[in-house]
Amino acid sequence: MMKNFYISALAMLMLICAPTLLAQEDEKVKKDLSTVIALQNKPCGEVVTLQRLGENDYIVSCRSGHRYRVSVSESGRVQVTEQ
């Protein structure tokens, strides 16, 4: 009986926390992408939305209105391409 209670409580906790954790992870990625765009001297301000295309491959929209694709090339360099 108690076991079922704990399982239900854990499931509830996960349901409540999951969106928060995902949002935090999203913010981290946005910050990382904003920084890398700035390091390549491209105008952005900050990343406001992002769309994941694949592993280490994103389309981002910046506060400045610019859109970029940020990915990693075969040689291991970060590529920031304006869309």
Place this chain on the structure above:
Amino acid sequence: MAVLSHAVAGDTLAIEAVPSESTPLETDSKGSKNTDPCRHEHKGHAAEIAEEEAPPAIDFEELKLRLRKTGAIGFFTKLELKGQIGDLFDELEVFHERESGLNIEQLEEHFNLLLMKLLVLLQDDDTSLHQDIVLARPTLWITLSDATSFYALIGT
């Protein structure tokens, strides 16, 4: 003298801790031997001063690991910085090999700019690593700007 070992984004750019027998006073900024007899006369005294003013010993291997593991810098940023450090090393290699391309002042400016970017990224979220890199900066530049220690660093 030890040299900073650089590794970011889980990859290594092979900057290993290496011994260097030369001091900055034995070679000029382009790595050529000093042949000025007047300077030789004062070399002993100058070397003593340099030893007194030498920056503290830094565990560069530890710094490398901490840079790799720090949560203050994201994956893409680490990868970009790794690329920019690689570019700086290419420029330094051209300088030391052919003594053409950028001059030592321009290279030092690139080095300082790159380090500043790194420090800005660390200053809020990893203050301890930030402080240690600030302390390591003089030793690192001395190593990079000296041809002998630079080649020892890149393993050629």
